[in-house]
Amino acid sequence: MKNRWVQIGLSVVSLALAATLVRFLPQIVEALTGKHVSWSQIGAQFARLSWQTIALMAVVWLASLLAYTFVLTASLPGLTHSQALTLNAAGSAVSNLLPFGGAAGVAMTIGMTKGWGFPLRPVVVSTLTTGIWNTMFRFILPAAGILALLVSGQPLSPAVTSAGWVGVLSILALVALVATALYWDRAAAVLGRALDAGVGLLPRRVRPAEHAPSHSLNRLRADTSEIVRRRWPGLTLGMIFFLGLQWLILVCCLKATGAYPGLAQSIAVFALSRVLTTAVVTPSGTGIMEAGTVGALVFFGAPLDSATAAALLFGFWTYTVEIPFGGLALGAWALLRRRDSAVPAPEKEPISR
Template structure:
């Protein structure tokens, strides 16, 4: 991945795959559901959208971005909310255009925060802390979706119900263990020894060196302990409101297209959509997320044309629109940096006599 031509080739291939999946989405959902839908039918759903609903979606989308600034400001003391909004928008734009775009997003974060005067170590700790909270909530979401379905009375087979309870409780237990390891020294030591014991069971060719995992966990905990101990409330509330507003955005898309399946079902669909965005073959799982979302909505009884339109609309707000918005944020940052550098150079010039 260090070769730029390899990166360019993978990016082009990944974007081409994403475009292909979206282009042939009707055929894909037909294979998944056994039902057929055309782009004409999908377009008719879009034509029904009122400007009031579109405006509401835009407000909810922007509110979700603002909510995430609380995660970034909690993880990096001294960062303002306007800087956090710029940072998130620019990083998302880069990540949305590249496969494995998280690394490029981190590089962009380091460059921007360095320009604002933040030390590298603080930025690394911020990236680790916010990344850990994002990962933990990715585990929590499926559990929340499963529990919502189980408590809603949705008809599921006994095998699926039992598996759902076991799966959700296991995911929640995993999150509790990781959070405890980050907060308490003794819990981190116990988890590190457990990971080393599991690693010793791996084949010799892929087995890490002795105590590698426990040392890595200890270093991670040490780097993030101060943020976790003192700012976990801001991190948690920021993620809760961010994801809550994104779910509300999905509900708006479902209501606007006539695909709303019910409260618990919408939570389950949202959880599935966020998990599918982690698919690495396309940027942010584009195409894969939409197909999975349509399949889940149809399973819950939504009409196929409405479900497909809702999934595409939600993908637009959570992926497509972030690219130009992030480009504008990045352009504004670059312009301000250029002016600051020019002003700094002008101040350093000797005064002629």
């Protein structure tokens, strides 16, 4: 991935695959559900959207972006909400265009925050902290989706119900364990010894080489733990409101197209859609997310044309629109940075004797 031409080639292939999956989405969902839908039927669903509905979706989408600024400002003391909005928008645009956009997003974050005067170390700690928080909520979302499905009254076999409860409890226990280790140094030490003991049980040929932790890594872990202890409410509430507003966007899409299956079912569909965005073969799982969302909605009884239109509409608000918005944010940042660098420094007045 260090070769620029390899990066460009992978990006082109990934974007082409995403476009192909979206182009042939009706055929894909027909293979998944056994039901036929055409682009004309999907277009008819879009034609029914009123400007008031579109405006409401835009407002909720902007609110979700603002909610995530609380995660960033909590992880990086001194960062303003306007800076966090610019940072998030630009990073999302890069991630949405590249199949492995995380590294490019981190590089952009470092460059932008450096321009605002932030030292490198707090930015690295912020990136690590937000990454951990996003990962933990990626685990929590499937648990929430499974739990919603279990209490929805949807007919499920006893075996599926039992497996669902086991999955929910296991996921929540894992998240609680990681959160505890992040919050208390003693818990982190106990967890580290337990992991070392588990690794020691592996055959020697597959056991990772032992390396003493460096001072810099210990300091990085301590700094991250300090941010978590002091600012976990902002990190957590920011993620909850961000994901809650994204779910509300989905509900707006489902209501507007007549595909709303119910409260619990919509939570399960949302959880599935967010998990599918982690598919790295296309940027943000584009095409894969829509197909999986349609399949889940049809399973819950939604009409196929309505479900497909809702999935495409949701993909627009959570993926497509972020690219031009992030481009505008990045352009504004670059323009302001160039303007600031072009302004000559004020001359010092001579000291009177």
